[in-house]
Amino acid sequence: MSEPLFLEPVFHEKIWGGDHLRTEFGYDIPSDHTGECWAISAHPHGPATIANGQFKGITLDKLWSTNREQFGDAKGDVFPLLTKILDANDDLSVQVHPDDKYAAEHEHELGKTECWYIISAEPGAELYYGHNAKTREELADWINNGKWDKLFRKVPVKAGEFYYVPSGTIHALGKGIMVLETQQSSDTTYRLYDFDRVDKTTGQKRELHLQQSIDVTNVPHEDPKLNISVETVGDAEVTTFVKAPISKYFSVRKVTLENGKATFQREGLYTLVSVLNGEGTLTVDNHEYTIKKGQHFILPNPVKSWTYAGTLELIVSEPGVE
Numbered sequence: 001m002s003e004p005l006f007l008e009p010v011f012h013e014k015i016w017g018g019d020h021l022r023t024e025f026g027y028d029i030p031s032d033h034t035g036e037c038w039a040i041s042a043h044p045h046g047p048a049t050i051a052n053g054q055f056k057g058i059t060l061d062k063l064w065s066t067n068r069e070q071f072g073d074a075k076g077d078v079f080p081l082l083t084k085i086l087d088a089n090d091d092l093s094v095q096v097h098p099d100d101k102y103a104a105e106h107e108h109e110l111g112k113t114e115c116w117y118i119i120s121a122e123p124g125a126e127l128y129y130g131h132n133a134k135t136r137e138e139l140a141d142w143i144n145n146g147k148w149d150k151l152f153r154k155v156p157v158k159a160g161e162f163y164y165v166p167s168g169t170i171h172a173l174g175k176g177i178m179v180l181e182t183q184q185s186s187d188t189t190y191r192l193y194d195f196d197r198v199d200k201t202t203g204q205k206r207e208l209h210l211q212q213s214i215d216v217t218n219v220p221h222e223d224p225k226l227n228i229s230v231e232t233v234g235d236a237e238v239t240t241f242v243k244a245p246i247s248k249y250f251s252v253r254k255v256t257l258e259n260g261k262a263t264f265q266r267e268g269l270y271t272l273v274s275v276l277n278g279e280g281t282l283t284v285d286n287h288e289y290t291i292k293k294g295q296h297f298i299l300p301n302p303v304k305s306w307t308y309a310g311t312l313e314l315i316v317s318e319p320g321v322e
Contacts, residue, residue: 002285002302003053005070007060009296010046012036015197015206018089020120020178025085025294036086039296040272042079043185048296060298072269072301078110080319081250082185083272083296085119085178092172093194093206094128094152097186098216099167106212107188111167113249114183115242117315118161119276122176126154129163130221131170140214148193153221162241162252164226168218180274182252182317190216235260236308248320255314263307268318271299280310 011021017035021027027037038046042061050058055067063070064079071079086092097103097112104111130153133139142151152170157163157177165171170192173179190209199206229240236257243251251268257280279292284299284306291297291312299306308314 001287002300002304003287004282004284004289004303004306005053005055005060005063005298005300006051006289007040007048007296007298008051009048010038010041012038012046015199016088016090016092018087018178020087021085024120024178027294033089034087035089036084038082038084039274040081040083040298041185043082043187045187070270070300070302074269074319078185080110080185081272081317082183083274083315083317084181084183085274086173086181087178088173088175090175091128091195092174093189093191094148094170094172095189095191096170096213096217097167097190098188098212102216103186103188107186109188110184110186112184112186112188113167113247114165114181115247115250115252116163116165116173116179116181117241117252117254117276118157118159118163119178119180120159121157121178125157125176126174127157127163127177128152128170128172128174129155129165130223131217132221134220136214136217136219139217139219143192143210143214146193152193162226162228164224164242164247166218166224168216169221170213170217180276180315182250182272182315184249233264234262236262244320250320251318253316255308255312255316257308257310257312257314259311261307261309263305265305266299266301266303268321270301270318271303272317273297273299274315275312276315277313278311280308280312283307283309 014035017033047059100111
C-alpha cells in the first residue's frame with residue numbers, strides 16, 4: 001500500500017526566536033523562544049523522523065539512503081530540500097548564502113537558494129531584501145566600513161506574500177514576521193551584520209563572514225521576476241509561486257480549500273506538504289488520514305494521486321529536476 005510519510009519536526013532555539021511555534025502551531029516544545037521548526041529535513045543538523053507506517057521511527061536521511069525508490073530513485077547524495085517555519089521575535093542577522101559551486105568548494109555542502117511564504121507579519125514589519133551597491137568595489141567598501149544604512153534595502157511585508165531568495169541575495173527576516181521557508185538542504189550562512197548581539201552561550205558577539213559575503217553576493221541586486229499564477233483544481237484554489245525555469249531547485253504552491261474537496265496527481269518525483277491552517281482529511285490509496293494545522297508530510301513516489309477534503313491552507317513543494 002502506498003502511504004504518506006508524516007514527520008516529527010526538529011526545533012532549534014535561536015537568539016531572535018519568538019514563541020509562536022508553541023502558541024500558534026501547538027508544538028510541544030519547552031522553550032518560549034525557539035525560532036526555527038525544521039519540519040521536513042534530512043540535514044545532519046536536524047533530521048526529521050517518520051511518525052507513521054512501515055518506516056516509523058526512521059529519520060528522513062536514513063530513508064533517503066536506504067529506500068531511494070520512495071523518492072523515484074532520485075539522484076544525489078543528499079535529500080535536496082528543507083522545509084522550515086521561522087518565527088522572528090527580533091531581526092535576524094543580515095546574511096547571504098553561496099551558490100552550489102562556492103558552497104561545494106568552501107563548505108562541502110549544497111548552496112542555498114530559498115524562498116519565503118509570509119504566514120504572518122506585525123504592522124510595519126520589514127524584510128531586509130537586496131542591497132544598493134552598484135559595483136563589487138562599492139559593496140566591499142560599504143561592508144568593510146559598516147555603511148549599513150547605505151547598503152541594506154528594506155521591504156515592507158504582509159501576510160500572504162511570497163519572496164524568492166536566490167543564492168547571492170542579501171536578506172533577513174525582520175522583527176514580527178513568521179514564514180514558511182522552502183530551501184535547498186544547506187545550513188551555510190554568511191553573516192554581514194548582527195546588530196552587535198552577544199550569544200548568551202559564549203558571551204561573545206556572533207561570528208561575521210565579511211569576505212565570504214563580498215565573494216558571493218550578486219552585484220547589482222535584481223529582484224527575481226516571478227510569474228505567479230492561480231488555477232482551480234476541484235474545489236481548491238492553487239497559487240503557483242515559483243517553478244522552473246525561474247527556479248531549478250523547487251516548485252512551490254499554495255493550496256486553499258474551504259469546506260471542499262480536490263484531487264491531485266503527482267507531477268514530480270515526490271511532494272512535500274505543510275498544513276498552515278485548518279483541518280480536514282487526506283485520502284491516499286483508499287485510506288483516509290486526518291490532517292490539521294502544524295502537520296508536515298511527504299507524498300512519496302509510490303503515491304500517484306491523493307485527495308484533500310475540508311478547510312485547509314497548504315504549502316506544497318516539489319524538487320526540481322535537472
